[in-house]
Amino acid sequence: xxxxxxxxIAKLAGVSHTTVSRALNDSPLINPETKERIKAIAxxxxxxxxYSARSLVLxxxxxxxxxxxxxxxxTSAGFLYEAIKGVNDVxxxxxxxxxxxxxxxxxxxxxxxxxxxxxxxxxxxxxxQPFIEYAAEKGIPLIVLNRxxxxxxxxxxxxxxxxxxxxxxEYLIQQGHRRIAIIEGKEGFKSTQSRRDGYLEALRKYHVxxxxxxxxxxxxxxxxxxxxxxxxxxxxERPTAVFCCNDDMALGAVKAITERGLKVPDDxxxxxxxxxxxxxxxxxxxxxxxRPIEEMSRAGAAKLLAFIESKQLEHETVYFxxxxxxRDSVKTIAGG
Amino acid sequence: xxxxxxxxIAKLAGVSHTTVSRALNDSPLINPETKERIKAIAxxxxxxxxYSARSLVLxxxxxxxxxxxxxxxxTSAGFLYEAIKGVNDVxxxxxxxxxxxxxxxxxxxxxxxxxxxxxxxxxxxxxxQPFIEYAAEKGIPLIVLNRxxxxxxxxxxxxxxxxxxxxxxEYLIQQGHRRIAIIEGKEGFKSTQSRRDGYLEALRKYHVxxxxxxxxxxxxxxxxxxxxxxxxxxxxERPTAVFCCNDDMALGAVKAITERGLKVPDDxxxxxxxxxxxxxxxxxxxxxxxRPIEEMSRAGAAKLLAFIESKQLEHETVYFxxxxxxRDSVKTIAGG
DNA sequence: TTGAAAGCGCTAACAC
DNA sequence: GTGTTAGCGCTTTCAA
Numbered sequence: 012x013x014x015x016x017x018x019x020i021a022k023l024a025g026v027s028h029t030t031v032s033r034a035l036n037d038s039p040l041i042n043p044e045t046k047e048r049i050k051a052i053a054x055x056x057x058x059x060x061x062y063s064a065r066s067l068v069l070x071x072x073x074x075x076x077x078x079x080x081x082x083x084x085x086t087s088a089g090f091l092y093e094a095i096k097g098v099n100d101v102x103x104x105x106x107x108x109x110x111x112x113x114x115x116x117x118x119x120x121x122x123x124x125x126x127x128x129x130x131x132x133x134x135x136x137x138x139x140q141p142f143i144e145y146a147a148e149k150g151i152p153l154i155v156l157n158r159x160x161x162x163x164x165x166x167x168x169x170x171x172x173x174x175x176x177x178x179x180x181e182y183l184i185q186q187g188h189r190r191i192a193i194i195e196g197k198e199g200f201k202s203t204q205s206r207r208d209g210y211l212e213a214l215r216k217y218h219v220x221x222x223x224x225x226x227x228x229x230x231x232x233x234x235x236x237x238x239x240x241x242x243x244x245x246x247x248e249r250p251t252a253v254f255c256c257n258d259d260m261a262l263g264a265v266k267a268i269t270e271r272g273l274k275v276p277d278d279x280x281x282x283x284x285x286x287x288x289x290x291x292x293x294x295x296x297x298x299x300x301x302r303p304i305e306e307m308s309r310a311g312a313a314k315l316l317a318f319i320e321s322k323q324l325e326h327e328t329v330y331f332x333x334x335x336x337x338r339d340s341v342k343t344i345a346g347g
Numbered sequence: 348x349x350x351x352x353x354x355x356i357a358k359l360a361g362v363s364h365t366t367v368s369r370a371l372n373d374s375p376l377i378n379p380e381t382k383e384r385i386k387a388i389a390x391x392x393x394x395x396x397x398y399s400a401r402s403l404v405l406x407x408x409x410x411x412x413x414x415x416x417x418x419x420x421x422t423s424a425g426f427l428y429e430a431i432k433g434v435n436d437v438x439x440x441x442x443x444x445x446x447x448x449x450x451x452x453x454x455x456x457x458x459x460x461x462x463x464x465x466x467x468x469x470x471x472x473x474x475x476q477p478f479i480e481y482a483a484e485k486g487i488p489l490i491v492l493n494r495x496x497x498x499x500x501x502x503x504x505x506x507x508x509x510x511x512x513x514x515x516x517e518y519l520i521q522q523g524h525r526r527i528a529i530i531e532g533k534e535g536f537k538s539t540q541s542r543r544d545g546y547l548e549a550l551r552k553y554h555v556x557x558x559x560x561x562x563x564x565x566x567x568x569x570x571x572x573x574x575x576x577x578x579x580x581x582x583x584e585r586p587t588a589v590f591c592c593n594d595d596m597a598l599g600a601v602k603a604i605t606e607r608g609l610k611v612p613d614d615x616x617x618x619x620x621x622x623x624x625x626x627x628x629x630x631x632x633x634x635x636x637x638r639p640i641e642e643m644s645r646a647g648a649a650k651l652l653a654f655i656e657s658k659q660l661e662h663e664t665v666y667f668x669x670x671x672x673x674r675d676s677v678k679t680i681a682g683g
Numbered sequence: 684t685t686g687a688a689a690g691c692g693c694t695a696a697c698a699c
Numbered sequence: 700g701t702g703t704t705a706g707c708g709c710t711t712t713c714a715a
Contacts, residue, residue: 016692016693028692032695060692063691063693064691064692064693065693068694068695069694278699
């Protein structure tokens with residue numbers, strides 16, 4: 012019942028528990044033969060170290076936190092999936108990956124250097140700022156993914172959302188579109204802002220007029236895309252193309268369009284952002300922007316681990332390229 | 348830099364550290380006034396308990412493990428999402444939710460009662476069996492979700508996949524279909540077996556002949572559904588309906604069908620299983636079976652927590668109903 | 684109602 | 700190479 016400790020092993024091996032500790036940790040200060048003998052005994056006893064005890068003395072928790080702005084709404088399944096996958100891919104066996112929504116905390120009390128060897132924040136909103144500042148102030152090794160942080164000194168890995176949105180809008184213009192609507196993301200999210208900025212930047216550059224009516228608020232989920240598209244369809248002068256700020260909303264938009272007996276892209280072009288797993292398989296396949304969440308997560312986790320182990324500190328911001336993925340949801344129209 | 352401990356507080360309060368411990372833990376053996384005074388000091392010092400130390404003496408890790416068969420492939424984004432969401436919804440603030448793929452372990456060494464207060468296995472395959480047995484043998488509070496466990500005594504929460512598949516196939520038959528193909532899930536997964544069984548059961552009950560040619564192997568991902576559907580379309584005598592064993596594969600199948608210039612459901616009916624978030628928004632909206640992952644996860648986590656706290660043991664198996672969700676991807680044809 | 688002392692399992696000086 | 704000892708921060712007897 013009660014588990015075996017290094018003292019039990021010591022007794023059986025006829026050595027001190029210190030020697031056992033040394034053997035099990037591959038210390039150089041030990042006779043190779045004693046070491047093998049002890050390891051054999053440990054194995055036969057199915058010894059497993061007590062991590063709490065080790066953590067206490069080593070002052071390391073072996074916990075890595077992966078924090079999302081929220082686990083409730085606004086975080087899409089694909090996003091969560093890719094982030095976890097990316098991080099999980101690179102963390103070593105000995106670490107525990109703890110997943111949590113920042114908005115689950117009533118207070119940040121439990122967030123400290125004793126409980127987390129390092130923290131990865133997959134930040135989707137400026138509302139994460141207090142958390143990030145708290146963690147930074149506590150001196151916890153910290154990396155922020157996906158959202159650019161200006162004031163706080165942290166390692167930062169982000170996609171260039173704005174240039175992605177710019178590229179997408181430019182593409183629509185090049186295909187001849189002039190009445191290009193935008194279905195925006197969740198209010199307050201930095202990505203919402205960046206994508207809007209990229210969209211506006213392209214309109215400006217190509218001297219395409221922007222009309223307030225061409226902008227519909229969404230919140231990144233399917234239903235909001237559906238609802239926003241319906242509002243756009245009720246316009247006296249409909250857009251010829253719709254830039255949805257993520258793929259989930261694009262799916263909702265396509266649904267709304269189809270329900271009205273219209274066809275994508277023949278009657279209306281639709282594009283998304285994110286390149287979710289399902290986007291290539293929609294009908295029509297969705298033209299979108301690929302934002303490499305998994306790669307960013309992998310890179311971020313690797314950086315964090317390196318930092319934890321070397322204490323080498325570098326607060327640079329790394330940008331990951333977004334990429335235009337052209338599929339079948341945009342029609343080339345006259346006037347381009 | 349170095350954190351404040353109960354001894355620091357004791358010094359300031361002019362009491363022993365024991366008294367501080369009692370105050371902070373709301374022990375009844377303490378003068379309410381001393382208690383308040385101590386709590387005030389702790390607050391002003393921003394004291395946070397060292398969980399490693401507490402864990403060591405209390406023999407509790409405050410870690411809850413959420414284990415998936417794999418985090419690599421075969422686990423869909425929606426599945427991961429709903430499971431994490433469900434569990435996260437009910438676990439208390441003080442617990443850490445640790446997410447991991449079972450196949451990430453080289454050995455199960457680190458899986459023990461000291462490191463996990465409880466474990467939730469979201470089991471998708473019989474390959475999890477060794478892990479489950481290991482954890483059960485170690486005496487870790489354990490609940491297995493999604494896959495029925497027979498030999499080991501564990502708490503078990505599962506969907507009735509087979510009756511879902513039966514219900515779906517029955518529905519297709521009732522709509523007049525006789526040549527009903529099946530695109531199967533990943534080999535070795537229990538769900539693959541159950542769904543096939545439900546399908547066959549319905550065919551048998553309604554005296555619809557089963558032909559080996561009508562079965563195509565998939566592995567639960569989009570591409571496999573696409574490939575399998577293409578094989579089915581090459582058949583000299585095509586099916587009139589296809590039962591895809593999950594929604595991801597159904598999406599791939601629809602893609603393959605559309606590419607051939609055929610229409611769903613006019614030329615071919617397609618149904619799925621799981622009711623993923625995107626399924627209602629596909630074109631056409633997908634008829635599917637809803638498997639309540641989030642609810643099961645929530646229920647499972649609640650059970651586990653109750654068990655951990657009360658040590659009340661009950662090894663019953665709880666079944667969650669699956670549900671036929673009728674949308675627009677099935678055509679009613681003559682002969683029904 | 685409080686304190687002194689012991690101990691959870693482990694690692695790391697320090698001595699031999 | 701190995702053992703003795705101390706101590707990480709906390710909870711919990713036991714005694715006062």
